[in-house]
Amino acid sequence: MTSIDTIQGFFSLLFNLVGELWKGGTIEFWIALVVGILLAGAAWWLASYIAFNFNRQFSMHPKHHVYCSIAAVLTLSFTLLFFALKFTGEVAEQAVSEWQAAIRVNTDWKNEAFSKAYDAVYELKNPQGSQLEDFSGKPHPSTGLDTAVPISYPPSKQAVANVYGASMVKHFKETHPFLSLILWARSGQAEKALITDIERLFATGITTYASKKGIDLTSTMIRNALKAQTPRVITMFRIILVIAFLLIQALVLGLLARAALAAIKEKRL
Numbered sequence: 001m002t003s004i005d006t007i008q009g010f011f012s013l014l015f016n017l018v019g020e021l022w023k024g025g026t027i028e029f030w031i032a033l034v035v036g037i038l039l040a041g042a043a044w045w046l047a048s049y050i051a052f053n054f055n056r057q058f059s060m061h062p063k064h065h066v067y068c069s070i071a072a073v074l075t076l077s078f079t080l081l082f083f084a085l086k087f088t089g090e091v092a093e094q095a096v097s098e099w100q101a102a103i104r105v106n107t108d109w110k111n112e113a114f115s116k117a118y119d120a121v122y123e124l125k126n127p128q129g130s131q132l133e134d135f136s137g138k139p140h141p142s143t144g145l146d147t148a149v150p151i152s153y154p155p156s157k158q159a160v161a162n163v164y165g166a167s168m169v170k171h172f173k174e175t176h177p178f179l180s181l182i183l184w185a186r187s188g189q190a191e192k193a194l195i196t197d198i199e200r201l202f203a204t205g206i207t208t209y210a211s212k213k214g215i216d217l218t219s220t221m222i223r224n225a226l227k228a229q230t231p232r233v234i235t236m237f238r239i240i241l242v243i244a245f246l247l248i249q250a251l252v253l254g255l256l257a258r259a260a261l262a263a264i265k266e267k268r269l
Helices: 003-024 026-054 062-104 107-122 154-175 179-183 187-203 211-268
Strands: none
Touching: 003 062, 003 179, 026 211, 062 154, 062 179, 062 187, 062 211, 107 154, 154 179, 154 187, 187 211
């Protein structure tokens, strides 16, 4: 997971939130748009008014209008996002469903996870230093031949459970880095739950574990975490939006006030 992936995930989430606002209720979208335009216009007027009060002969230059226009566009965007954040749960749920459907048919992931499980068990040793499991007639997956991972002993079952549990959690983090970062801080719980489920199944004498079952369990754990953390995330992001709005307005007002005062000094000289 790179910083670029996280940033892309961030903007993708924002885009999906606004899209959900549009789909969720056209009236609410237009209300948010009108409120945003009014706030943007008010911010622009306030900036001009404050600059004028610093210097009644001050005239706005093109670059000052650029400052105000940038602040206005950001204000409009922040307002839309403020309203759209109520759909965070729906957007996150959709992301989990898409991940669940994609990983089920992801042959590369299945092959990689199986190969890692094979290697993990292959490296296990018994107290005498010999290979723990009998791999006779079970060639490495890289050969392309029919094979299987022997799990006759508890350490082997534990190793397979660890590989599949960690692999599923890692896959979700890689495909949804920003979402997993803000909404799934305790991802280890899902991994532990998956490992426990695999071990429970192996304890009954079953020697295989369907990846689909593990995917469904992981998806359920992610959904539970999302539902628990979504209200906190919405509140946190709305606070951030308000702070960002105030900071941007303060910056624009400061730039215009500085320009107005500089114009006064130039006239005195």
